[in-house]
Amino acid sequence: MKAIQVAIPGDASKMQYVDVPKPTIKSNSLLVKNEFSGVNFIDTYIRSGLYPVPMPTLLGREGSGVIEEVGADVTGFNVGDRVAYLTVNNSYAEYSLINPERAVLLPQSTPSDAAAACMLQGLTALTFVRRAYAVKKGDIILIHAAAGGTGQLMVQLCKYFGATVIGTTSSEEKAKIATDAGADHIIYYTREDVPTRVREITNGQMVNAVFDGVGKSTFQASFDSLRRCGTLVSFGNASGKVPPIEINILSKGNIVLLRPMLNDYIHTHEEFAEASSTLMKLINEGHLNINVCKVFDLQNAADAHHYIEAGKTTGKILLKI
Ligand code: NDP
Known part of the structure; x- marks a missing residue:
């Protein structure tokens, strides 16, 4: 499959559009054929080495798409279901192996771009204004x-x-x-x-x-x-x-x-499920508007990094897979 890989930490020129093996299903995971991947500042920190990870690495902490395979031990999801998810450095790719405890099923009415666009920044905003400082x-x-x-x-x-x-x-x-x-x-x-x-x-x-x-x-x-x-x-x-x-x-x-870091406010499945269902409810009821400002093709992910690092964002940046 096609994916964006970084072998040496550095600037956006280090992002390579490469062929890597398609992930194989594991008993406790879902294999998702991605439609959109969200671009976040943290992806630039992983790429640059500010947050060190073993290299080479793929990138991307969130996405949306269609389930292609369901692990043998996973319940509540079926092949063909549409999901949005959080993950760790693997969504700038055609396929991602994801943790079902970090995924939400999408209703027919929710487009995949909006779903990919709301997860990481939405959960960050929601958990921080409720838990880091409870705004009143x-x-x-x-x-x-x-x-x-x-x-x-x-x-x-x-x-x-x-x-x-x-x-x-x-x-x-x-x-x-x-x-x-x-x-x-x-x-x-x-x-x-x-x-x-x-x-x-x-x-x-x-x-x-x-x-x-x-x-x-x-x-x-x-x-x-x-x-x-x-x-x-x-x-x-x-x-x-x-x-x-x-x-x-x-x-x-x-x-x-x-x-704070988002992950420690949604560490347990219960915390993730509560926060993500509250987020979806706020969006569906019209209290929270998701503003997608730019969509890049997967192969142009480096341009998306230039864009976010130049401070040009006025909303969410997505990669179309
Ligand atoms: P934004 O879309 O907010 O883009 C960053 C904005 O920061 C720019 O639009 C720009 O706005 C401003 N900015 C100021 N100085 C700079 C600079 N030197 N270079 C680039 N931008 C600059 O990004 P995100 O919403 O994706 O992320 C915002 C922040 O939230 C990031 O620091 C990110 O790491 C953090 N974050 C943290 C999480 C956590 O768990 N702790 C989770 C998610 C995000 P202007 O032109 O108005 O100055």
Whole structure:
């Protein structure tokens, strides 16, 4: 089968469109013929070596498609069922062997592109605004890269839970997207001082929590935008990894700092099933809009990585398999 493989960590030029053996079914797995694979920032971290994995490796943490084979010990799934799933570095490929405990059956009404587009960023946004910091009515929340894939979903969810949302973006075009998603205020964080603007917008109250997937370039501004006992959820490295910090900086204002990963909020099948069914319900009821901004062919996956690393995303990027 065709797949994208990385043999040596590095930039997007290291991604090769190759022939690899089609996976063979295992008793506890599903073999899925992929229709779409989601592109996520984490794929660039695996490719570059920021998150080291054994090489060579395939890429891709989510996808959607049709079940071609069902492992002998698997129940609840049949050949021909359409599924969306989370996986570990194997969905940029024609076929993926996946864990049935990380898959959801898709109703006829849900298109495969929307399904592939919602799993990883949707579950991240949902679990983080419920568990990393439980957003509630009356909160004021700062969300960086509010027009990005995860950012737009977080904005919508924070509004759904009754918060006032301040979003940051780098351009007017992205500000409109974040505003359409529900952001009440925009800060142009590449040219405005974020804590100063947060102070003005909140009349000096500052924010209850910051969701920061940008990382290195925004960490200090996120920290300085919090109120007493505020929470900083630092969850990504889009601009680079946050440098090590001195723990005592948390004592001024009793700040809560988290650096969560999605997988540990959906570790058990029960957690995954609850979060994914809540996510699908929010989408089906119209509370959460999934915005696919660009679709690339599998063989052009390197272009998708250039696109996300250049900060061009205004929603979800997919690979059509
Ligand atoms: P996005 O679609 O949000 O793209 C990233 C955005 O970050 C860009 O659109 C850009 O917006 C902004 N940005 C700021 N600086 C840079 C930079 N130097 N290079 C590129 N982009 C930059 O991506 P995702 O939604 O896929 O991911 C967002 C973050 O969430 C990532 O850091 C990712 O790792 C993290 N994440 C973490 C998870 C976890 O489990 N911890 C799970 C899923 C995602 P603008 O132009 O407005 O600045």
